[in-house]
Structures are given as structure tokens and as C-alpha cells.
Amino acid sequence: MDEKLATKLGILADAAKYDVSCASSGAPKRKAGKNGLGATAPSGICHAFTPDGRCVSLLKILLTNYCLFDCAYCINRRSSNVPRARFSVEEVVRLTLEFYKRNYIEGLFLSSGIARSPDRTMEEMMRVAKTLRRVHGFHGYIHLKAIPEASPWLIEEAGRYADRLSINLELASGASLKTLAPEKNDRTITHAMGQMHERILEARDERRRFSPAGQSTQVIVGADDVKDAAIIRRSARLYGDYALKRVYYSAFSPIPEASVLLPAKAPPLRRENRLYQADWLMRFYGFSADEVADSGEDGMLALDVDxxxxxxxxxxxxxxxxxxxxxxxxxxxxxxxxxxxxxxxxxxxxxxxxxxxxxxxxxxxxxxxxxxxxxxxxxxxxxxxxxxxxxxxxxxxxxxxxx
Incomplete structure (x- = not known):
């Protein structure tokens, strides 16, 4: 790998660590053709364990960390003073194939800042997946982060080649999103989730391919004053309304030159852990959102007991x-x-x-x-x-x- 590409990889892999909403559980097995690559069983998130106990990894990178938006909680916001880099479509394809052939990864998780325009960024991410599938016969797992402001046609195309698409809700409260990310809109995000849910159901009925492993989302915890009970109830509505495969919870990490609107320190890591446990109770143990939300005190889950x-x-x-x-x-x-x-x-x-x-x-x-x-x-x-x-x-x- 040449030095320039290695530098980009270092920047854009590090920038991707804040997005935890990547998982491959639920993806169908693919049969590789004679010259196919990466025909592996369904896998889990980067450097994590799947339900069957396997440890798997995905190449998890951003296409770019340049961004038009200035979300207060994001390290890659427009006003942030961080090193910037940008991959070309061909570079992401090359890295994915080379890493796979070396047995470093089983697939790709690709997200991005919004460079130039939502449509331009979504198109380039879609082209990465399309090139891997059609040109190189890649049969590994692909997870793309969909951009809610992008054209529905581009998201439709992306779903043809990705195993899973995800749209980040980012904050559980629409009011908080308006305050901390005024260029984003809660309704736009949930509308895009609804459209994606409809496409997934239609594709299933018509026996055609569109994001067969479903969709997921991520909620940042601790960047605002929203209580755990409100987060739990919002997650339950997302599961009910859009049949999400997973809601991921990411504890807010303080960033350099942060806005005064943000807390000075990160929430306890155990708070994130408790939200995952609460989520598990709703999904697999028959608990209602109200039962889980009301198990704590003053709207917050207990930290000393699960x-x-x-x-x-x-x-x-x-x-x-x-x-x-x-x-x-x-x-x-x-x-x-x-x-x-x-x-x-x-x-x-x-x-x-x-x-x-x-x-x-x-x-x-x-x-x-x-x-x-x-x-x-x-x-x-x-x-x-x-x-x-x-x-x-x-x-x-x-x-x-x-x-």
C-alpha cells in the first residue's frame, strides 16, 4: 500500500469508530460463482462476536470526513479542526479486495460525511458496492450508511448491492436534534426509515433483492439531557414502526473545541451497557418498553443493577x-x-x-x-x-x- 493511501486509511478508519451501527447478523448466505470472492456465512459487527460465537471483522471506514453539516456532537463537523481525507470509489474497492484476500476482513462497512451534496455522496457509496458486486464478483457482506436527504432512487440502487442499510437517528429527541444539528431534521430521518421499510417489504414480497439483512440505526447517548426512559420508548417505536433489526447506542465522546451546548464529560460507559440490556429485554425477553423504562428512578436506568x-x-x-x-x-x-x-x-x-x-x-x-x-x-x-x-x-x- 502506498504512503498516501495508508495516510487516508488511518484518518478515515479512525473517523469511522464513532459509528457503532454496523452488524451483519441476518444477512443471507450467498453462493459464489466460479470466480466469486468472499462467500462467507452471515457475520456480526466489526471485531465482535456473532450469535453463533464467531469473531468476525469488517473493513469499517468513511468515504470522506469532509462534511457540509455542522452537528455540534460530531468530530467531523464542518467547523472541526481535524485532518481531512477522501477516498475515491476505486480506492475503497481496492482496499476491500486486498484486505479480504489477506483474510483480514469478511466484508465492508462504509459510511461518510456529506461532501458536495447528499446525492453525490450517496451515489459514490452506491458505486463502491456496485463495483464490488458486478465487476469483481464480491460475495462478502456490505453495509452502507444511507443518507436520508439523498434521492430515493439512489437509496433504492444502494439496497440492490448492500446486505444492510442504516440511517442514524443520532438523537432520541427531535428538539435536541434541532438544537445540536439544526441542518438535520427528525422527520426527514424517520420518513427515510419508513420508505426503506416499505422497500424491504416490497422486495421480500416480489422476491427481489433490497437490503436483505434489513436496516438499523444509532442513537447517541449523553450528548443531551434526554432520559433513558425516553430513549427506550423511542427505540420501541422504531422497532414497531420500521421493523429495525437493531438500535445501537453510542455513548457521547467529548470532542475538541466543543460547543458550550454539549456536556463537559462523557456519560458513564455503564449507562450505554444498561441501554443495550434494556433493548435486549424488549426484543427477546417479552418486556414492554414501559416495564423496562419504569424499572429505574427518575427516568434513568439504575447503574448498580441491570x-x-x-x-x-x-x-x-x-x-x-x-x-x-x-x-x-x-x-x-x-x-x-x-x-x-x-x-x-x-x-x-x-x-x-x-x-x-x-x-x-x-x-x-x-x-x-x-x-x-x-x-x-x-x-x-x-x-x-x-x-x-x-x-x-x-x-x-x-x-x-x-x-
Whole structure:
């Protein structure tokens, strides 16, 4: 790689790190032709683990970090004093192919600042994907960041070649977006999400290709004063209205020469973690947005306990539950029991009554679950009523887990 291209890569790969909304779960497998490249199984986000346990990576870069917009929270805003760079379409294609052939990556995540115009930028990103697919027979994963202000035709074309498209909501509050990014509009963003959702459904019905892995979005956390409860409820509406595959939460990072409108320091990283846990409860554990949002205090999720435990502590009258009799939906609400553990319990109890020793083999979270479960040899009447139960089950400051 020549020095000039390496310099661009350093700048534009670093600039892309603030966008976390890249994931490849849900992309269909492709059959490579005789000379095809990159025919891999569906993968996950950059340097992360997929649901089946594989660690995968994507080349994650910006096409350019030049931008017409001056969003206060963005390091690449128009007024920011940062080194600038711009890839050509051919350079991105070359990097993707060379990195793939060296087994560095399984696909591409491409975003961009808005240079010249939304249409011009969207067209160049679309051309990257089109060139990889049509000219080079690339069968790896491609995720493109769609620009809501761009022509619908360009987004339509991009969806023909990308596995997933995403449009960043950026802030959960339209009022905050108007204050911190006055050149952007919440309605424009959600309208573009709605159009993309309609295209995905139409393509599925007509058996043609358009963003087969769906769409996702990103919300910045801590750049404004919006509470966690409002973020959770907004995410639930996005899932319901546009069938998003994922909402990603990105903790605000202080930037040089920041606006006085921004907080002086980043929010606790654990706040981002709690929002992901809350999101997981809504998507996979049967919790409503209101149940999760109301598990905290004053609109904020607790930092010392996860949202499932916080809900259980607020609803102690529903516990303990009998592990041998409880419905699946209630077992999923027991702190310490994940989806796999619940499925193991349901399968095992068909054959015998489960005791504590059995649960110890079925779940690694037994210690957290004990105050909320009844077995033939365990009835935690005194534990569930203990005033210090929260303190006993709170996570150490340095520890983070799913549930």
C-alpha cells in the first residue's frame, strides 16, 4: 500500500469508530460463482462476536470526513479542526479486495460525511458496492450508511448491492436534534426509515433483492439531557414502526473545541451497557418498553443493577416462582436466567422435578436467581423480603454482564 493511501486509511478508519451501527447478523448466505470472492456465512459487527460465537471483522471506514453539516456532537463537523481525507470509489474497492484476500476482513462497512451534496455522496457509496458486486464478483457482506436527504432512487440502487442499510437517528429527541444539528431534521430521518421499510417489504414480497439483512440505526447517548426512559420508548417505536433489526447506542465522546451546548464529560460507559440490556429485554425477553423504562428512578436506568434485576426488585410480589411450574414467560423474567438456561429448564423438567443441584448444572447465574426461585429443596421466603437484597446482588463496579 502506498504512503498516501495508508495516510487516508488511518484518518478515515479512525473517523469511522464513532459509528457503532454496523452488524451483519441476518444477512443471507450467498453462493459464489466460479470466480466469486468472499462467500462467507452471515457475520456480526466489526471485531465482535456473532450469535453463533464467531469473531468476525469488517473493513469499517468513511468515504470522506469532509462534511457540509455542522452537528455540534460530531468530530467531523464542518467547523472541526481535524485532518481531512477522501477516498475515491476505486480506492475503497481496492482496499476491500486486498484486505479480504489477506483474510483480514469478511466484508465492508462504509459510511461518510456529506461532501458536495447528499446525492453525490450517496451515489459514490452506491458505486463502491456496485463495483464490488458486478465487476469483481464480491460475495462478502456490505453495509452502507444511507443518507436520508439523498434521492430515493439512489437509496433504492444502494439496497440492490448492500446486505444492510442504516440511517442514524443520532438523537432520541427531535428538539435536541434541532438544537445540536439544526441542518438535520427528525422527520426527514424517520420518513427515510419508513420508505426503506416499505422497500424491504416490497422486495421480500416480489422476491427481489433490497437490503436483505434489513436496516438499523444509532442513537447517541449523553450528548443531551434526554432520559433513558425516553430513549427506550423511542427505540420501541422504531422497532414497531420500521421493523429495525437493531438500535445501537453510542455513548457521547467529548470532542475538541466543543460547543458550550454539549456536556463537559462523557456519560458513564455503564449507562450505554444498561441501554443495550434494556433493548435486549424488549426484543427477546417479552418486556414492554414501559416495564423496562419504569424499572429505574427518575427516568434513568439504575447503574448498580441491570434492568431485569431492577424490575424484579420493584415487583417482588411476583416472586419467588416455582422453577418446576412457572410458565416460560415468567422464567425469562427471573434475574440470572438467560434464554438458553430457560430452554434447558423447560426441557429438563419434563423428565423430573428440578432441584438446586440440577439448576446449578443448567445455569451459571444460579446465585443471582436463588432469591427469586422455588425448588423442592429451596424456598427463599426470607431472602426475597430482605431490604439489603439489592446491595447483595449489585454488580461490582468493574463488572459488566448481559443479565
Amino acid at each position: 434492568p431485569k434485576l431492577a424490575w424484579a426488585l420493584k415487583n417482588r410480589e411476583r416472586f419467588p416462582v416455582d422453577v418446576n411450574l412457572a410458565e416460560r414467560e415468567m422464567l425469562l423474567r427471573v434475574p440470572g436466567l438467560g434464554q438458553r438456561a430457560v430452554e434447558r429448564i423447560l426441557t429438563s423438567r419434563r423428565h423430573r422435578k428440578l432441584r438446586l443441584d440440577d439448576l446449578a448444572r443448567l445455569t451459571a447465574g444460579l446465585k443471582r436467581a436463588l432469591p427469586f426461585l422455588v425448588t423442592p429443596d429451596h424456598r427463599p421466603v426470607s431472602l426475597i423480603d430482605r431490604l439489603d437484597l439489592r446491595q447483595r446482588l449489585a454488580e461490582p463496579a468493574q463488572q459488566m454482564s448481559l443479565f
